Amino acid sequence: MAIIPVGIIMNGVTGRMGTNQHLIRSILAIRKQGGVQLPNGDAIMPEPVLVGRQEHKLKGLAEAHGLTRWSTDLDACLADPSNIIYFDAQMTTFRVNSIRKAIAAGKHIYCEKPTASSFEESIELASLATEAGVKNGVVQDKLFLPGLMKLKRLVNSGFFGKILSVRMEFGYWVFEGDWQPGQRPSWNYRKEDGGGIIVDMFAHWRYVLDNLFGQVRSVSCLGVTHIPKRWDETGKPYDCTADDAAYATLELEGGIVVQANSSWTVRVNREDLLTIQVDGTEGSAVAGLRDCKAQHRVNTCKPVWNPDIPNPFDFRSQWDEVPDNQLFDNGFKVQWEMFLKHIVEDTPFPWDLLEGAKGTQLSELALQSWEERRWIDVPELTIQGGTAHAAAQK
Ligand SMILES: NC(=O)c1ccc[n+]([C@@H]2O[C@H](COP(=O)([O-])OP(=O)(O)OC[C@H]3O[C@@H](n4cnc5c(N)ncnc54)[C@H](O)[C@@H]3O)[C@@H](O)[C@H]2O)c1
Numbered sequence: 499m500a501i502i503p504v505g506i507i508m509n510g511v512t513g514r515m516g517t518n519q520h521l522i523r524s525i526l527a528i529r530k531q532g533g534v535q536l537p538n539g540d541a542i543m544p545e546p547v548l549v550g551r552q553e554h555k556l557k558g559l560a561e562a563h564g565l566t567r568w569s570t571d572l573d574a575c576l577a578d579p580s581n582i583i584y585f586d587a588q589m590t591t592f593r594v595n596s597i598r599k600a601i602a603a604g605k606h607i608y609c610e611k612p613t614a615s616s617f618e619e620s621i622e623l624a625s626l627a628t629e630a631g632v633k634n635g636v637v638q639d640k641l642f643l644p645g646l647m648k649l650k651r652l653v654n655s656g657f658f659g660k661i662l663s664v665r666m667e668f669g670y671w672v673f674e675g676d677w678q679p680g681q682r683p684s685w686n687y688r689k690e691d692g693g694g695i696i697v698d699m700f701a702h703w704r705y706v707l708d709n710l711f712g713q714v715r716s717v718s719c720l721g722v723t724h725i726p727k728r729w730d731e732t733g734k735p736y737d738c739t740a741d742d743a744a745y746a747t748l749e750l751e752g753g754i755v756v757q758a759n760s761s762w763t764v765r766v767n768r769e770d771l772l773t774i775q776v777d778g779t780e781g782s783a784v785a786g787l788r789d790c791k792a793q794h795r796v797n798t799c800k801p802v803w804n805p806d807i808p809n810p811f812d813f814r815s816q817w818d819e820v821p822d823n824q825l826f827d828n829g830f831k832v833q834w835e836m837f838l839k840h841i842v843e844d845t846p847f848p849w850d851l852l853e854g855a856k857g858t859q860l861s862e863l864a865l866q867s868w869e870e871r872r873w874i875d876v877p878e879l880t881i882q883g884g885t886a887h888a889a890a891q892k
Contacts, residue, residue, distance in 0.1 A: 507584045792820055
């Protein structure tokens with residue numbers, strides 16, 4: 499049994515996502531389990547080098563986890579041939595330049611979403627990676643949430659019949675930072691720093707909808723900045739220049755209607771931070787992050803509108819839990835394992851930079867829809883001759 503070392507430059511690893519999801523819960527967890535096992539008994543062992551701007555933070559993080567490789571010199575890490583993957587979880591606005599450099603250095607690319615702050619830069623990255631022939635992938639973690647995997651199982655089984663509509667309710671109250679610290683980074687609320695809920699969440703909604711229900715064809719979106727002033731990590735007040743809520747309607751291929759509410763200014767009165775209700779001719783389901791419940795047409799009650807009497811139905815009790823039927827590992831880790839196998843064994847990995855660019859495309863069109871107060875069609879995105887193209891807008 500051979501150990502196959504794979505050097506990974508992890509840039510932006512001191513951030514919220516970089517440290518928790520990518521370093522601790524993915525790369526370190528994979529190292530702890532003995533690597534990614536291959537069918538022939540070999541194992542892929544990720545060998546991270548932690549990269550960032552602040553020496554003391556990197557050193558502290560490396561030491562806390564028994565790692566020896568860290569650096570503030572990205573160019574030197576890119577010049578080291580033992581590092582074959584470049585991973586990026588920096589603030590979105592810093593991603594493009596670093597990925598451009600990493601592609602030029604011949605590294606395979608894996609990165610957080612959104613892949614860039616603009617659609618133009620996102621398709622540029624997809625094109626550059628294709629031209630250079632480097633493998634590439636984008637984090638699409640929501641696809642690996644147990645609740646959404648159960649939903650996908652229902653879709654694949656034909657449970658819904660014809661899917662009519664999808665209602666997505668996402669959000670929670672993000673504290674303003676004055677009398678309680680905010681639980682998200684302050685740049686999320688500044689447009690000039692790559693913030694805004696549309697840029698952040700529509701990158702997720704694109705792959706969730708495309709992969710579960712059908713290609714997104716058009717979007718209508720109203721964004722709002724409900725809270726105009728917040729307090730940053732140092733307690734300093736700042737003006738919020740980015741949207742903190744978005745109320746959108748989308749149409750998918752086959753005429754499926756989607757309503758998607760995304761908000762950092764809503765108090766939760768539902769079973770999870772994200773719930774997705776799907777209604778079809780044969781049945782309906784509601785998924786949260788981990789759970790999913792379903793109601794078949796034969797179990798559907800027949801309410802009659804009558805506010806003069808107390809409601810005779812306990813609606814929530816009329817749904818059946820979809821069972822786990824499998825073990826669910828951390829979604830970020832599962833996707834890392836797939837990407838590492840893709841690099842070493844050339845197994846399929848469909849969520850590449852072009853798929854990532856589709857997320858940025860949807861965010862940008864949703865922002866345009868808001869600005870122009872109209873529906874916008876979503877042009878198909880393809881790579882031809884090494885260059886990404888958006889079909890002409892209808
Ligand atoms: N997949 C998901 O569910 C998910 C969730 C949250 C965030 N994200 C994405 O992950 C990325 C990081 O988000 P986060 O919430 O971890 O943010 P964060 O603010 O916690 O971390 C940002 C990282 O960027 C680095 N950084 C900050 N300023 C920089 C600068 N001037 N130059 C270079 N690097 C700088 C920081 O040191 C830190 O390592 C974003 O692109 C975000 O969209 C993805």
